[in-house]
Amino acid sequence: MAAQVQFRQIQFHDVTLGYDRHPAVHHLTGEVSSGALLAVVGPNGAGKSTLFRGIVGILKPLAGSIATDGLDIRDIAYLPQTADIDRSFPISVFDFVGTGLWRATGLFGGIGKAAREKIARALAAVGLTGFENRPIGTLSGGQMQRTLFARVLLQDSRLIVLDEPFNAIDAKTSADLLALVKRWHAEGRTVLAALHDMDLVRGHFPQTLLLAREPVAWGATSEVLTAENLLAARRMCEAFDDSAAPCVADDMPSQAA
Amino acid sequence: MMTEALIAPFTEFEFMRRALAAVIALSLGGAPIGVFLMLRRMSLVGDAMAHAILPGAAIGFLLSGLNLFAMTSGGLIAGFTVAILAGVVSRTTGLKEDASLATFYLASLALGVTIVSIKGTNIDLLHVLFGNILAMDDQTLLVVAFNATITLVVLAVIYRPLVIESVDPLFLRTVSRAGAPAHLAFLALVVVNLVNGFQALGTLLAVGLMILPAGIARFWSRDITGMICIAVISAIVSGYAGLVLSFQTKVPSGPAIILVATVLYVGSVLFGNVGGLVRQMFPARHLEA
Numbered sequence: 001m002a003a004q005v006q007f008r009q010i011q012f013h014d015v016t017l018g019y020d021r022h023p024a025v026h027h028l029t030g031e032v033s034s035g036a037l038l039a040v041v042g043p044n045g046a047g048k049s050t051l052f053r054g055i056v057g058i059l060k061p062l063a064g065s066i067a068t069d070g071l072d073i074r075d076i077a078y079l080p081q082t083a084d085i086d087r088s089f090p091i092s093v094f095d096f097v098g099t100g101l102w103r104a105t106g107l108f109g110g111i112g113k114a115a116r117e118k119i120a121r122a123l124a125a126v127g128l129t130g131f132e133n134r135p136i137g138t139l140s141g142g143q144m145q146r147t148l149f150a151r152v153l154l155q156d157s158r159l160i161v162l163d164e165p166f167n168a169i170d171a172k173t174s175a176d177l178l179a180l181v182k183r184w185h186a187e188g189r190t191v192l193a194a195l196h197d198m199d200l201v202r203g204h205f206p207q208t209l210l211l212a213r214e215p216v217a218w219g220a221t222s223e224v225l226t227a228e229n230l231l232a233a234r235r236m237c238e239a240f241d242d243s244a245a246p247c248v249a250d251d252m253p254s255q256a257a
Numbered sequence: 258m259m260t261e262a263l264i265a266p267f268t269e270f271e272f273m274r275r276a277l278a279a280v281i282a283l284s285l286g287g288a289p290i291g292v293f294l295m296l297r298r299m300s301l302v303g304d305a306m307a308h309a310i311l312p313g314a315a316i317g318f319l320l321s322g323l324n325l326f327a328m329t330s331g332g333l334i335a336g337f338t339v340a341i342l343a344g345v346v347s348r349t350t351g352l353k354e355d356a357s358l359a360t361f362y363l364a365s366l367a368l369g370v371t372i373v374s375i376k377g378t379n380i381d382l383l384h385v386l387f388g389n390i391l392a393m394d395d396q397t398l399l400v401v402a403f404n405a406t407i408t409l410v411v412l413a414v415i416y417r418p419l420v421i422e423s424v425d426p427l428f429l430r431t432v433s434r435a436g437a438p439a440h441l442a443f444l445a446l447v448v449v450n451l452v453n454g455f456q457a458l459g460t461l462l463a464v465g466l467m468i469l470p471a472g473i474a475r476f477w478s479r480d481i482t483g484m485i486c487i488a489v490i491s492a493i494v495s496g497y498a499g500l501v502l503s504f505q506t507k508v509p510s511g512p513a514i515i516l517v518a519t520v521l522y523v524g525s526v527l528f529g530n531v532g533g534l535v536r537q538m539f540p541a542r543h544l545e546a
Contacts, residue, residue, distance in 0.1 A: 056431050078431045089296055089424045090481050099421050102432045107417055135479055136424075155432075 008069055009034040009159055009190040015064035017054040024050040026214045037185040039205035040194045042233055046211045048194040049081055052161050077157035079148055081164045087137045093147055094132040097122060100154030122150040127176055142173040149177055160184055162193040212236035266504045275393045279401050279457055280496030283466055286405030287450045288488035289412055291467030297423050300468050307451045307464045309339035309362040311369025314455055319376045326400055329452045336448035339365050388459030390510045397456055404453045408446050415439040458511040466492055469518040476529025491521055
C-alpha cells in the first residue's frame with residue numbers, strides 16, 4: 001500500500017446525516033486515503049448504513065459535506081444491506097450481474113463478446129459458474145450475495161462500499177467473499193465495509209472507524225478496538241428525541257437551515 | 258364450412274379487416290406494456306389510470322367527435338394531471354400513493370361520465386364506456402397504428418433502465434439518472450395505450466388487452482422476452498377470435514375480445530407449464546440435483 005501514490009479518496013467535512021432533521025451520524029470529520037481498507041463498526045443504529053448512503057449520494061447531508069476526490073458519485077460501487085431487489089422479477093443471473101457494466105454500456109451499449117467474457121469471469125470469481133441462466137429468484141441467500149459481489153466486481157470501481165456484506169452468510173461463503181475484498185485491496189481500490197464480526201475486523205482490516213452516531217475512534221484497528229472504546233460506543237444510546245432542540249454545535253449559523 | 262366462418266368475415270367486409278388490423282396494432286403496443294405493469298405490480302394502477310383519463314378523452318370527444326387524436330391528447334393531459342396530483346398529494350401529506358390515486362381516479366371518472374352525459378347522448382356514453390372496434394375509420398386506424406409504433410420505439414429506448422429499475426431500483430439510482438425519466442416515459446406509454454384502446458374496447462375494458470395477455474404469459478414463460486412474445490401472441494389471438502365470435506353471434510366486439518382472453522387466461526391458470534394448477538397437482542418426479 002505504501003508504494004502507491006496516496007491521495008484523499010473521501011473527505012468528511014463536519015458531516016451530519018440523518019432523517020427528518022434527526023441526526024444518525026453526527027459531526028463526522030476525517031478522511032479516507034485512497035487504497036485504504038477500512039472497517040466501519042459500531043452497534044446497531046450507530047449510523048453505519050446512513051454514512052454509506054451519504055457517501056454514495058442517496059442521502060443528502062443535513063449539514064457539512066462529503067467530497068469524493070473527483071470521483072463521480074455514480075462510479076462508486078455500493079452494496080446495500082437490504083437491497084430492495086425484486087427477486088420474483090424474471091431475470092437471469094447472467095443478465096443481472098451484467099447490469100454492473102451499466103457505466104460502460106449505458107442505455108444502448110451492446111454486450112459484446114468481450115463483455116460476455118468479463119461477466120463469465122466475474123461469475124467464476126464468485127464461484128457461480130453454471131448459474132448463468134438461473135432466474136435470480138431461485139438463488140439461496142449466500143448465492144444471491146455472491147451474485148451481488150460479482151456485480152460489484154464488474155463495476156470495476158476505485159471506491160467500493162459494502163454494507164454488512166457478511167450478514168447471514170456461512171463461513172465458506174464469507175471466506176470466499178473476503179478473499180475478493182482483499183483482492184480489491186491489493187489492486188489499490190478503496191474499500192469500506194460495515195461489519196459486526198470483531199475477529200474478522202482484527203484479522204483482516206488494517207483500519208477501523210468506530211461509530212456510535214458520533215465517531216468514537218478512528219485509526220489503526222488495534223488502537224481503535226480497545227475494550228474501553230467498545231464500551232463507550234455501546235453506552236451511546238440510540239437517541240431519537242422527538243422534541244430534541246436544534247443542534248447548536250454548528251459554529252456557523254448559516255448552515256443551521 | 259369452418260374456414261368460411263373463420264376467414265370469410267374478413268375477406269368479405271372491409272370493416273372487419275380494419276378491426277383486425279386495429280386489434281393487431283393494439284396487441285403489439287399494449288401487451289408488452291401490460292407485462293411491465295404486471296411485473297412492477299401495477300396492474301391495478303393501469304385500471305385506475307384507464308378511468309382517470311376519461312374526462313380528458315370525453316372533452317376531446319365532445320370538441321371534435323370521434324377523433325382519436327383529440328381524445329388521445331385529452332386523455333394524456335387528464336392522465337398526467339391525475340398521476341401528478343396523486344403523486345404530489347401522497348408526497349406532501351404522507352397519504353399512501355394508492356389511496357390518493359384512488360380518490361383522484363374516482364373523481365375523474367365521475368367528472369368524465371358527467372361531461373359525456375351533459376353534452377352527448379346515451380349512445381355517445383355507451384361508445385366511450387365500451388368502444389366499438391367495428392366502427393373504425395381510416396384516420397382512427399392510422400392513429401392507433403401510429404401510437405403502437407411510438408410505444409414500441411419508446412419501449413426499446415427505455416427498456417434497459419426500465420428492467421433494472423423493476424429489479425433493483427436502488428442500484429439504478431446509484432449508477433444512473435435514467436430511472437425517473439424511464440419511469441415517467443413508461444407511465445406516458447400506459448396512458449397512450451389506454452387511450453388507444455378506447456375506440457376499440459372503451460374505457461372500462463381498454464386495460465384488458467394489456468393485463469390479461471400479461472397474466473396469460475406469466476404461466477408459460479420464465480423470462481421476460483418470452484413473456485412479452487407470448488403476451489403479444491395471445492392478445493392477437495384473443496382479438497381475432499373475439500372478432501369472429503362477435504361477428505357470428507350478437508356479442509359486442511369489445512367484451513367478446515376480453516372474454517376470449519379470459520378463456521385463454523383460465524386455460525393458462527389450469528394448464529400453464531410455469532406454476533399452472535394441473536402441473537402443481539401432478540408434478541413430475543423430483544430431480545437428482
